[in-house]
Amino acid sequence: MTIQANVATGDKANDAIIPGTKYEILETARRQVLEDGIGLTESQLVEVLELPDEALPAALQLSHEVRLRHCGEDVEVEGIISIKTGGCPEDCHFCSQSGLFDSPVRGVWLDIPELVKAAKETAATGATEFCIVAAVRGPDIKLMNQIKFAIDRINEAVDINIACSLGMLTQRQVDQLAEWGVHRYNHNLETARSYFPEVVTTHSYEERLDTCNMVKAAGMELCCGALIGMGESLEQRAELAAQLAALEPHEVPLNFLNPRPGTPLENQGIMDGKDALRAIAAFRLAMPRTVLRYAGGRELTLGDLGTREGLLGGINAVIVGNYLTTLGRPATADLNLLVELNMPIKELQKTL
């Protein structure tokens, strides 16, 4: 690796891609990922995550080219909503909705008319995806009935793809959701297998993988995400990207820890913005064809400038507006940015 002679001064973003400036892993990635469409391996991803700051513009530029070549220029816009908030029996250490921590988040159920209203508002932003989320270990009959009812009411009112995130599923529940027209199911790995026991003790990595695999086998699109900045090492971040790549999810939402009061991770510092951008580049280079979505925590970790850099560095989807218990940037801020970057919003393609 040759260290660049003229160190970037902050506003010369193209310095790192001037001729003669070479980072071997990026040269390799250009051939392997951009040209051949083969994602980087775990050890290669570690090299990307360890790139110096001076190499970051070149890494993001390459990831952007990979995204354009393998995914196109469209950006997929999604809204998410919590149908059942709080009181979860699981102990995911990052989550304010666990009933096991002293979090200020109270248990709340959303009524269906409000849910339909939110779906309409989401569709009006140009979003093609609406994900209904419940803070549960897995759905019970009451929740499944609510979901069925919600899907029918939303379909009557508005054209939008419906996704669900309801925790771990049984085979029967997977089949029911597929039959009801849920076209995508979210179930995150969250972190690397080797770090998972530090973050969750009430269920296993294997159980998460089981649900993911059943979802895929049933013909639903798998949305399987990451939450980085929880104290994992760079090696574990690479491990996570490789484990996600092996699952071949349709979509990977990338979250950055927003430490929540009362949770075991409440005192974890917010991750460095440049590390977050390196991770974006690495995830894109691990998964050239996946929908790589900006999800929670980007406002804190990346800010406005970083949000823009990520969209020019491998990200090709956003969660618009608010999250489940926290607020996002105003929807208009993201939508205006997409206009400015000349990135069209992906149009609705109903699979039914």
Next chain:
Amino acid sequence: MNGVSFPNRSTTGVSTGSTTAEFCGHCGEPSDGGARPTSDVHRRCGERLAMEPPRYCAACRRRMKVQVTPLGWSAECSRHGVLVP
């Protein structure tokens, strides 16, 4: 109002925009709006409330039932009603 331990506290809050902010909407501790300088703690709470809805009723400190939607939120106190942005 039941801010008995801080009887001189101003009723103009720093955190929720409510006119009866005895308590910080973010952390639930007594609000320090009014005559005294805002503490660093609550200044951070105020910043955080730009990116998350309040969880505690500013009038009585009860935890509120908060529903976030893609384009809005509401926070309901069983005693003091519904707060919206």
